[in-house]
Amino acid sequence: MSDLPNDLPIRRFSRRDGLPGTQVHALTCDHLGRFWFAGSSGLASYDGVRVxxxxxxxxxxxxxxxxxAVRPGAPHELLVGGDAGVDLLDLREIGPPRVRPLLTTPTWTxxxxxxxxxxxxxxGGLWIGTASGLYRWDPDSGAHPVTDPTLAGQHVTALxxxxxxxxxxxxxxxxxxxAARPGGAPGGWTLPYPAPLPGGATTALCxxxxxxxxxxxxxxxxxxxPDGTVRATLPLPAPVTALLFQxxxxxHPAELWVGVGARLLTFRRGAGGWQAHGPALSxxxxxxxxxxxxGNVWAATDSRGVLRVSALRRVYQRPLVPSPQAAYSVRPGGSRGWLVGAEQALWRFEEDVTPPSGWQAQVIADLPAVWDTLELESGERWFxxxxxxxxxxxxxxPVPAAPDDPEAQAPARALLCLRGRLWIGTVRGLLSVPLADPHAPLRRHLNGATPLGYVYTLCAGHDGTLWIGTxxxxxxxxxxxxxxxxxxxxPDLLGxxxxxxxxxxxDDGDLIAVQDNRVLRLGPGGVHLLARSEEAVAGWAVLVQGDRLWVGGSDGLSEYDARSGERRRQANWPGADSWEFTTSRSLAAGPGALLCGLNTGLLKVDLTELGRLTAPPPPTLASLEFRPGPAPLPPEVAQASGAGPHTLPQGHWGLEAWPACPWYLDEDTLRLxxxxxxxxxxxxAPHPPGPIRYQSLPAGRYTLQVQAFAPLTGWSAPQSLLRLHVQPPRWQRRLSAAFTALTGPFLQTRRLRRQNLALEQRVQERTREVERAHDALLNANRELQTLSLTDALTGVPNRRQFDAAWQxxxxxxxxxxxxxLALLDIDHFKGFNDTYGHQEGDRCLQRVAGALRGALRGxxxxxxxxxxxEFGVILPGESLRDAAGVIERLRRNVEELGIPNAASPHATVTVSVGAVTVVPGAPGLPADxxxxxxxxxxxxxxxxxxxxVHDRP
Structure with missing residues (x-):
């Protein structure tokens, strides 16, 4: 598998995006998450919205x-080195930075x-490498050359x-x-590797x-x-120009990104050391x-601006095929193999088990548009x-199954083994044949005397029911x-x-069905609507994994809560013109991953990496401009740029605020x-990032709030970006003051004082109500964030929070x-549900969760x-012996609940536990x-x- 296919989500920044030129020498990120690009034609910044x-x-x-470079101890200061020395940019204010020379001509030599x-x-010191030697700059003493004879006059190429x-x-x-040691020897330079070095002159370091x-x-x-010994060497065909260790x-294992000649290469650390991974980018x-x-990789190039290889390369991966073909079906084919029915052939993909992982592909059968395939225990395959x-x-x-049967020669759509028969769905109806005698004549299943017509999909229920979608x-x-x-x-649900x-x-015996633009859940309680799509077809393929419901449709892959129907995420492949699933058989689950059959080929989605994606950061205010009306604004307002509060007069003026959101995974889908x-x-309504405008606001106090949304991860926390106080016109303020001055001595009666007091109280109460509503909204958002990480039934953290905590x-x-790490599974729980019902099953889960929680230490x-x-437990900082006691207490606490379970030979509800204690230096990755x-x-x-059962790596 390659992490760098041609249509990988790669974002390029060029003159069309606002760069002053396509030759970029350096790039870095500041304290607000903005990227800065320095080149031969000037400087540029990018905040996720604009350049x-x-x-x-x-x-x-x-x-x-x-x-x-960002100055240490002063993250709001950016240092820019160039042909004339070093400038310092102050980034504290919103809008263009203030620039002041730090080391420039004529004093800089x-x-x-x-x-x-x-x-x-x-x-806050700084090392400065130049073409004529190394310099040291200190805030107190300024810049001075390093006079060490090994460095004096030397061209410094990397630091x-x-x-x-x-x-x-x-x-x-x-x-x-x-560095100098307190009370020890002073710092100094040493030349452990004099020229000529193996491999030639040093050109890059990381x-x-x-x-x-x-x-x-x-x-x-x-x-x-770290001790100076050589661990590995990699011969390369051209000089190294840039290095990055990930x-x-x-x-995923460690990565090494290398600029070599006119190419960008990737290496991954495997069992045998560093190995090339994926094709080169030219x-x-x-x-x-x-x-x-x-996790993105940014590259400054000499002639093509800046490119960014998205961190989503670890989430979405495509097996290499000779040419892009629509994938109609994805079926398991061995321990790590997959049978993929494509437009022109049936392929077998085998995934390597040692990093760097790859895929081996071969054609199994030259059959066009394979919608489904099954392999029987005898080894015979049906297509x-x-x-x-x-x-x-x-x-x-392969040969035609029944060449003389016209219905068997009609386009076939789905295959299923159930109750000793092979079921076949075709565009003309439903057929079956005994598995014991697959050469027997095909049997037609009719509705009375009428065929079902176009049978599109087949599904087996847990009770042996055959479900048929037409x-x-x-x-x-x-x-x-x-x-x-x-x-x-x-009828508007299941017509x-x-x-x-x-x-x-x-898992509980219910059925998920996608009919037209609706996703439905069918159970003993009837039909429930989970989701309704704006698309004409809600989905072409569905997959259930516990409480997760995956729907593959024309708009990509969506994840829903399998019970509530709440959409958790919508994942599509950035940069692809289309990510559309093809058939009911085009979505399959592998170990920790989903295999997606798309109209552009096969795609693997790593669920662990997908779950690690974080919501966009809270938006910030990138720039603010007040536009005067017929009357000019006061200078202090016209030049204002911060978040405020700003005091403005009421009138015909306007404002334009540009929010920024440095969420660099897929800005094209970001909405504010x-x-x-x-x-x-x-x-x-959610809208693409851009300016927010208001004008001619009446007198009052205002707060601008902005929130960001990404389909992959959901909403960010709302952020208050701007505060305004709009005053009434001066004449109105003067008239009010004059009226108060004239009538005040005559209106100081007890009644009017009471009215004024009541009015002030109402204003105060109204202010408190607004503040309470604001606080309630913030609390609601915090609760929503908590709920997104909590299992609704048991009240303990959910899988999403577990994955983040395990990382x-x-x-x-x-x-x-x-x-x-311990994984616990309730023994014979399906039998418990079948015996006592799902409501008792839910109560059992809640009681087990409480017992497990009571076994934890803090x-x-x-x-x-x-x-x-299934439950997961993470015990940080525990040795094998200490953790064993906690894990045994987990098992014993559940056993001591004494919940009857007639389906279990133990007669009560129990748990099985698998645990592993990982110590520093243990081999493998967290996934292992x-x-x-x-x-x-x-x-x-x-x-x-x-x-x-308790192990260790």
């Missing part, structure tokens, strides 16, 4: 810029600045900090400097968090351990690379294709008898003539909504702290509902440790249930 550029007319000393490296250990060392690459070799140094040279890349994630010379907190029903004996080529004839079922139509008293496109069973409290109570806990292992421990009847806990859980079940 703004700055040149000499805006105060810069030169437009030829080469280096950027160092010449062209190549690289800037802040030194946080020296009170990087790695642990306590500062490394400098020059034409004379690779040097490092130890460091990993653990102190590992990566050295790019003319013909190779070298990895140096730490490993929960499911972007011209890459001058600089930067990784942001989202539902556009050319009818086909089958293939083991090792043989086009034009609604929903049908069969259970060892005649066919019967499924209807509902409300008798509707189109049923997808069916899926729920706003409201001006004091003028409007309701939010505006944090696993990261602590690298920091030297052990962690224990707020550091996490209990979450992992899915269905999760698999170990899952495997331990299954061993506990195999050993008889109601027990604990």
């Amino acid at each position: 703004r550029r700055y040149q000499q007319r805006d105060g810069l000393s030169t437009h030829g810029l080469r280096a950027l 160092g010449g062209r600045v190549e690289v800037l490296l802040p030194d946080p250990d020296a009170g 990087v900090r790695s642990g306590p060392l500062v490394w400098a690459a020059t034409h004379g070799g690779l040097l490092h400097r130890h 460091a990993a968090p653990d102190g590992t140094l990566f050295v790019g040279a003319s013909s190779q890349l070298t990895e140096l351990a 730490p490993p994630s929960q499911t 972007e011209g010379r890459v001058n600089a690379l930067h990784g942001d907190p989202f 539902a294709t556009q050319q009818g029903l086909w089958r293939a004996a083991p090792g043989q080529a 086009l034009g004839q609604g929903l049908w079922r069969e259970q060892d008898g005649p066919l019967s139509r499924v209807t509902d008293p409300a 008798v003539t509707g189109n049923v496109y997808a069916l899926a069973p729920c 909504r706003h409201r001006l409290l004091g003028w409007e109570a309701d939010w505006s 944090q806990a696993a990261a602590q292992v690298q920091a030297g702290h052990p962690v224990t 707020p550091a421990d996490l209990l979450a509902r992992y899915g269905g009847e 440790w999760l698999d170990l806990a899952d495997a331990a859980l299954y061993r506990a079940k195999d050993l008889g249930r109601n027990r604990v």
Whole structure:
């Protein structure tokens, strides 16, 4: 599998987006999340909404810029190095930054600045690499050259900090400097790697968090351990121009991004060291690379502006195929294999198990438009294709299943094995054949004497019911008898003539059905509407995973709550013109992933990485402009740029506020909504990011609130960006004051004083009501955020919060702290539900959750509902011995509840527990440790249930 297919979500910034030029030498991110790009034609910033550029007319000393850095200890100050020295930009104010020369001609004699490296250990100091040597700048003493003979006059090509060392690459070799130690030896430069170096002159440097140094040279890349030993070397065909180390994630190994010649390469750390991963991007010379907190990779290029490789490369991955083909069906084919029916052939994809993961693809059968495929225990395969029903004996080529049967030669759509028969849905009706004798004549299943017509999808219920979705004839079922139509008293829900496109069973026996533009849930209580789509077809494929309902439609992949129907996310592939599912068989579940058959091919969605995506950050105010009406505004208002409060006169003036939202995953889908409290109570309709305008506001006090929405993750927290106080006209204020002055002495009666007092009280009460409403709204938003992370039934954290907590806990292992993970499954819970009913099952889940919660030690421990009847527990900082006691207490607490369960040989409700304790230095990734806990859980079940299996990597 490649993380970099041609249509990967890659965003390019060029002159059309507002860059002053396409040659960009450096890039960095400031304290507000804005990106800054420096090049030969000036400076530009990007805040997630728009690009703004700055040149000499805006105060810069030169437009030829080469280096950027945020000053340590002063995150609002940006340092810009170029042909004429160094400028300092003050970013505290909204709008264009204030620019002041820091080190510029004629006092600066160092010449062209190549690289800037802040030194946080020296009170805001700065290392400045130039073409004529290395300089040191301190806020107190200014700039002075480093006179060390190993550096004097040397062209400094790269600087990087790695642990306590500062490394400098020059034409004379690779040097490092130890900082001065309190009470010890002073700092100084050492030349451990003099020129000529293996691989040629050093051209680029980068460091990993653990102190590992990566050295790019003319013909190779070298990895140096913190102690200076060489860990690995990678021969390269051209000089290295830029380097970036990306730490490993929960499911992906570490990545190394390398600019080589005119290409951008990616390497992943596998069992055998660094291995090339994915094809090269031909972007011209890459001058600089930067990784942001989202996991995106930004590249400054020499001729194509800036490109950003989205972090969604870890979420959406496409197996390589010779040419894009629509994928009509996705079916399991072996332990890590998939059978994919495409437009022109049936493919088999096999996923590699060792990183860097890839896919091997081969053609299984030359059949057009394979809508479904099944492999029987005998090894015989059946195919539902556009050319009818086909089958293939083991090792043989496919042949028509019944060449003399016209109904078998009609286009086939779905296959299903149920109750000893193979069921076939075709555009002419429903057929079946005994599995014991697959060569027997096909049997036709009729509604009386009438065929069902276009059978689009088939589904097996937990009780053995065959559910049949048709086009034009609604929903049908069969259970060892005649066919019967499924209807509902409300015809607008489940109509008798509707189109049923997808069916899926729920764990509790209910059925999910997609009919026309509706997603329905059918159960003993009737038919319930879960979702209604604006599209003509709500979905082409559905999949249920516990409380998660996945619907693949014409607008991408949507996740709903399987009971409430609340849409949790809508995921589509940024940059793709179309992400449309094809058939009822085009969505399948793999280990921690979904396989999606789209009209542009096969796509894998990593659910772990998808769950790690965070909501957009609260919007900020990027710029503010007051536009005067017929009368000019006061200077203090006309020049105002901050959030306020601003005092303005009432009149014919307007304002334009630009919000920013540095959410760099998929800005094209980002939407904002706003409201001006004091003028409007309701939010505006969601709209693309852009200016917010108001004019001629009446007297009053106002607060502008803005909220951001991303379909992938939901709403951000609302943010107050601007406060205004609009005063009444001066004549009205003077008249009111004069009236008060004239009538005051005559109106100071007790009645009027009481009225004035009552009026003031009403105003105060109204103010308190507004404040209470505002506080209630904030509380509601906080509660909504809490609910999104809480399981509604049990009240414990849900899977989403568990995944985030596991990611944090696993990261602590690298920091030297052990962690224990336990997965618990209620034994024989399906039998419990079947015996006592689902209401008792819900109460059982609630009581079990309470018992498990009582076994925990404190707020550091996490209990979450992992899915269905399964719970997860994270115990940070615990050794194997200490964690064992807590885990056994979890099991015992449930057993001691004594909840009767006639379906269990233990006679009461019990749990099986699989646990793993991970200590620092343990092999594998967080996803591997999760698999170990899952495997331990299954061993506990195999050993008889109601027990604990506790492992360690």
